[in-house]
């Protein structure tokens with residue numbers, strides 16, 4: 714299912730934006746991470762205890778803006794692979810949510 718989520722410029726660079734979509738009649742929380750012209754989509758559920766990575770408007774990236782950070786217990790994840798490199802779920806990955814940029818908009822693939 715293709716669906717426009719937002720304009721690329723609506724996402725901080727680098728940074729992230731969360732969305733609540735619908736899949737099979739159920740809410741699906743996702744996040745899109747932007748790094749320049751590249752975007753990476755992930756299901757917004759930490760593999761530690763399956764809570765969303767953010768609390769409200771908390772930023773998705775660490776202070777250095779090089780990793781995704783979980784606001785619950787501060788696990789760090791690679792932006793492009795979703796691999797946890799530090800924290801209680803080290804070695805696990807975020808579930809992918811495929812997205813792409815077309816004509817300046819971010820699309821669900």
Ligand code: FES
Pocket residue numbers: 759760761762763764766783784785786787788800801802
């Ligand atoms: S819920 Fe993400 S590190 Fe614990």
